Amino acid sequence: MSTTAYLVGLGAAGAAALLGAILPARRRLFGAALLSAAACLAALAGAGRVLVSGHPFSLHTAQVLPLTGVDLSLDPLGALFVATTAVVGLAAACYSVGYGAHATPSRTATAALPAFLATLLLVPAAASVATFMVAWELMALTSLLALLTEHRRRPETRDAAQWYAAMTHVGAAAILLGLVLLATHAGGQTFSAIAAHRGRRSVPLTSAVFVLTLLGFASKAGAVPLHVWLPRAHPEAPSPISALMSGAMVNLGIYGILRVGEDLLGGGQLWWWLLVAALGVVSAVFGALHAAASTDTKRLLAYSTVDNVGLVLVGVGAAGALAAGGERLLAGLVLLAALFHLVNHALFKGCLFLGAGALQHAAGTRDLDRLGGLARKMPATAVLFAVGALSISALPGLNGFASEWLLLQGLLHGFASHSATTEAALLSGVAALAITGGLTATAFVKALGVGFLGQPRTEGARGAREVGPSMLAGMALLAGGCVVLGVVPGVALPVLDRAAAAGLPGGAPSALRVGLGLDLASLHGAIEPVLLVTGLLAGILVIWGALRLAPRHAELRRPRRAEAWGCGRELQTARMEITATSFAEPLQRVFADVLRPDHDLEVTHAAESRYFPEAISFHQRVDDAIERVAYGPVIAAVAWWGRLARRVPNGSVHRYLAFGFAALVLILVVLA
Template sequence: MIFLPMNIAFFSIFLLLLAAALAFLFNRNQKFLIGVCFSMTTIASLLMVAAGGWAVGKGITNQVILPMGLPDLLFHLRLDPLSGFFLTVIGLLSFFVSIYSLGYVKGFLGHRSVTSLIIFYCLFLAGMFMVVLADDALFFLISWEVMAAASYFLVMFEDEKIENRRAAFLYIIVAHVGAIAILLSFGVMAGLATGFQGFSGYTFDAMRATNFPLGWATAAFLLAFFGFAAKAGVIPLHVWLPEAHPVAPSNVSALMSGVMLKTAIYGIVRVTFDLIGVFPWWWGAIVLIFGLVSAVMGVLYALMQHDLKRLLAYHSVENIGIILIGIGLAMIFTSYQMPLLAALALTAGLFHTMNHAMFKGLLFMGAGAVLHATRERNMEEMGGLIHKMPWTAAFFLIGCISISALPPFNGFVSEWLTFQAFLLSPSLPSPLLNLLIPMGAALLALTGALAAACFVKAFGVTFLGHWRGPHKPDVHEAGWTMRIGMMLSALTCLALGVLPTVFIDWMDVLSEQLVGAKIATSATGIGWMWLTPIAHERAAYSGPIVFAGIMAIVVIAYILLHARPAAIKRVPIWDCGFEKITQRMQYNATSFSMPIRRIFGFLFSIKEQVRLVSQYGHRAFPKKLHYHLRIRDLFWGWLYKPVVDASFWISRKVGRLQQGKIHVYLIYSFVTIIVLLVFLR
């Protein structure tokens, strides 16, 4: 029997495919096409939120077998609380971004056709939804490839730019390396589920019912973690992410960073907690270590960036790391039979999954509005945009506060819950964990401080001060549909931060499904206003009270400032004796991050050049100073460049086989046939 939520999900995917077909068939009136197709994706996304939210709220599980696929390999779909949660997250951000896209995509009209953008946007959403609904390895991998291929073509949208082509090529290589690892992981589990005697083990139900030997289970887990980590941008598999996300259209960047990465988180949780189910503590330690490294290194690399969208892309690496910290802790506590702590850590990780989707989508939409208005991504050229784009600046500021984990917004709550999981951890039998857990708490605190510094830089350099570039563009505020998309995302960030107990109570069925415990009883035990993980004697947080206190301070400050307007005097600021102040004398992105670059310089590949142009032939009379700074990803030089160099070397050697002569190729074929006959007779 197909329940209503599954029917709604089917109809949502049908709408997306219909929108893609309409864009393909009727592409002459581009402006009309944008309105119709993105309206359909908006409705489809909202329907998916309803389906997913219903599945989580009611705790239902519905499985469907479609008469499609291969004769003995039909498609299986499953809507349960875990898939429902991720459908809600993907659908909610897709809803906001689709509204935003109604105005944003019109910016391409007159320059290029948007037909391919609309088609692959629809297929991209459909692919993500199908990944989350898949209940067998075949349908999962097909959906995974649809998602990967669609996002590849979206990154390639402005294909006349070499940076787009290079980023898309790098992305598709890493995506397929990860897909091969996922395929092998499913192959191991499916083979064990049937004793390597057939194909029935390809369903997730068969894998759930199998008690995997530790060695094979470890192989499946490591392969799956590698494959999903490549998609999520976990360090050191992250190199594609800061290349692809900045060059994609900004509505696509919002979806790739906000929710596409979360399909990998879904895969890790599904394989580990659901399909395998039983695991040793050191699996969790592996996930925790990769999470900590990604969080710290991601935020440090973000601080060094001058490209606004590239900065946001590196922050996705950081936040994926924070999510993995919660998942890793949940795995450790589960292996030691501590279900309540496991539920707390898992809730923290999954809640941050939703929070990151909301504020990262908001920030990329804000960056897209800035790019739409200025045609500029380099923060060194920006400044003073708050005067021309006040709404965009306000929404971007909310995103900055949220991602910096400051109350009363959502990022604070999920990171605070992660800290509580660290602090409530008891002494464990493993000495490694007793060292790793307090160290992890310290590194998470460092990450939070660096993130706050990074977004002071991002907002201050972009929106405050004066325009830094040589030619100031005719800046304009974002269109009303773009502002609505950003506003809804900003309000969601506020709602998740002020009323976290409501959302935790809604998603509590997830921890019960995966680790066998719920935290809502303790978390909301003293009322909806107080969030109390485990016990209110240990820690408690009230979003409504904090929000009310902040608003009271703002109102009082406003009243005091405007009660006696005559007492306020506006005078020129002290200019340190300089008579001619120019916009180039402002603090810029490079100067802001310089102290942190000096401290953590050993973690970067830095090349700094200073060249002085003097007059009268003497350095004592400087005329110009040229400063060049290049910061490269350390992992690219250590890990990827040797592989690339080796690939080019092998290609050159193998290329000698291409003689361009038909008789040589016939000899190759003849020799190959002889070898096959000898060894396969």
């Protein structure tokens, strides 16, 4: 039953890609989106059944791939990723109808989204090295295609695609190397055969496999220092694709780390997981800092993805370290929290990316400094974006709070683990959680305040209109998920518990009591978001009522209306408002050593006197310091090598023939 539903989902996504490519222009978008949505629902049903019942399914077919055949298997861990992808995919498919409608969508653009979706659904179900690598590379290819669909209109897309292609290629090569190394020493290439050989491999071998695959998976997940493609590719991709990339594809990097590290290698060494946690801490802080400094909406969201992936990695690393130290209960709790945060991130980041796309669609720009006042023009988008922004800032009553609270609880309870290194890792995780919490809130107050409140800064923002119902429905689906999981997080816990238990070798006992809220049964700590939200609403109601009833001075009785974020001034122009750049300026000053902003200030003086400036122009760029320091020399070296190689083919036919001849003779000499 679950097998059928899942396979129907895959098939429908493939058929949607085909429909997108062959249908006439008028029906193309709708047909592909409808079928994609159906595919997501079917896959969700299949994965949901696996998650609820806890029974994995597996199947093998020899017809599809030569020599090895295809092995598919969906356990609760994989099913969680399939389900998350399906939800984000459903929203993205819905949204794409309105998003693509303003211009005749090309065949490629329409087909790329379902094709990408199909590969995203396929990867977590792959159950052998060959199947996994094929699915993984198909995902890389289709996402690259999807990223490039707007390259005619926006040439900068090509640059982003090059970065992405290079990073994903290097990553895939590392994963391939690691998995092949593993398979050759495990007596089989199916995951079950490899997992059955867990205890019989040497430590250097497993460590090499783990580090190689970590390299590849971390580059897909966007962990610092392999994150450089994210802030380029996510902004340049069409918004439904950005949502899928950030809400679903990035997750699969985490999935890979868990699948290989915990399932195939059986947990392994403590230092592996400390390395993962260290990557997580660095990513979280670095991503949050850049998000706070960015003025481009989608770039801000991309860096915030780096930040959230970092938090998930902290959880995964801490869980692995605790499990390696024998603390199974805590390990299960922390992994559950990490997976919960991953699901939540998919929901709110998907919603935010779709919202950013709506902004771009309506106002024609992503630059916060050119937006403003959109809450009035597009109230529904503003509310949905605000839900996403409040969730990601971890405000109580929304899902970001629930998972971050759980993660924090897990990390804090882990201090009793009696291992100094683990405790140090947990402590830095707590610190990272704290600092990113603050920075993320800053970033999203900026996005909301500057983008949606105040007065419009440009003609584009002034002329913005509310987006269509299909786009709103896509965002509302994800925002609704944020609210539900935030108010009653307990409903998701049994499912997450099963996934977390499947993610740790040998399973893990559950640390949570079943209920609507979060209750750490044996570890002391509980929170009931329903009560919290009810209390909060009651408080607001009481204050509002009290203000209505209380006697007031005559002057206070006369209402005076002003724009929010307008400082209550009588005369307010858009030029007087705070901009995103100036909002982030204090933070930039504090963290100047990490962010290294480039300023360019030009003052033109009046001819009569130097005391009267005529014009002041100010430019600022915040480049990625890691990209400049670590990638600059590598790119220069590759370019040098490329120039060297270009001297070899000089156009002479004889030289080309001589290459072939030399190769032939060489082979003959070797044979003889």
